[in-house]
Amino acid sequence: MVRVDRILIVATSRELLGDTAVKTGVWAEELAAPYYVFKSHGYMVDIASIRGGKVPIDPESLQGQAGRSTAVRRFYEDAHAHAQLHNTQSIALIDPESYDAVFFAGGHGIMWDGVANKEVTRLVEGAYRAGRVVAAVCHGPAALLDATDGQGRPLVAGKQVTCLTNSEEELSKRAALVPFLLQDALTEKGAKFVRAVADMSPFAVSAGRIITGQNPASSRMVAELTVEALSFGVRLTP
Numbered sequence: 001m002v003r004v005d006r007i008l009i010v011a012t013s014r015e016l017l018g019d020t021a022v023k024t025g026v027w028a029e030e031l032a033a034p035y036y037v038f039k040s041h042g043y044m045v046d047i048a049s050i051r052g053g054k055v056p057i058d059p060e061s062l063q064g065q066a067g068r069s070t071a072v073r074r075f076y077e078d079a080h081a082h083a084q085l086h087n088t089q090s091i092a093l094i095d096p097e098s099y100d101a102v103f104f105a106g107g108h109g110i111m112w113d114g115v116a117n118k119e120v121t122r123l124v125e126g127a128y129r130a131g132r133v134v135a136a137v138c139h140g141p142a143a144l145l146d147a148t149d150g151q152g153r154p155l156v157a158g159k160q161v162t163c164l165t166n167s168e169e170e171l172s173k174r175a176a177l178v179p180f181l182l183q184d185a186l187t188e189k190g191a192k193f194v195r196a197v198a199d200m201s202p203f204a205v206s207a208g209r210i211i212t213g214q215n216p217a218s219s220r221m222v223a224e225l226t227v228e229a230l231s232f233g234v235r236l237t238p
Helices: 028-040 070-077 079-084 118-129 140-144 166-171 182-188 216-234
Strands: 006-011 044-049 101-104 133-137 204-207 210-213
Touching (some): 028 216, 140 182, 140 210, 210 216
Parallel strands (some): 006 044, 101 133
Antiparallel strands (some): 204 210
């Protein structure tokens, strides 16, 4: 039987930037903020990762203002939530129809293991074609790049989509380390790229059942738009 009122958060399993020794992983805010938005609206929330096992956390996301965010501190004080990160299920074992929505958290790691990955594509396409919501924030939309609409067209083609912008990637000082610029890649797939006027400002956009956010500050906004989409008839019924 299909499980209802559940949302899946997917995190990267990649812990290094390319061939460097620079640590990366999921960006803590992009996992923690949506987790509590979904919980506050009554959803059960599961956390999976691309390979399964322990999820790497980008160390920069635990420092300074980013690490002091209310959601991140709450997550690390939440024994159940934090424990989920140490023993996640691989997405290869996930049935996308078991969830109302699938949410891809960002962090630079997903730029490697979220692209050209058959299991990521299966999860995105399976969820979307089953009428579920597919959401992603910051680098998370990298997971959408290889998905199609069932007729061979890129899933993002003709849709308003956002992600960490080229200028924001430059600000992160990692533009030379990533395998490609996500804004350019989405545009090349035919997406109608949209963004906030100012770098690092919260911004999210809903294109039907595809919902994307621009940067870590947009994490809560993407989650709220996901819940809103579900409340307008997308949510599964028993």
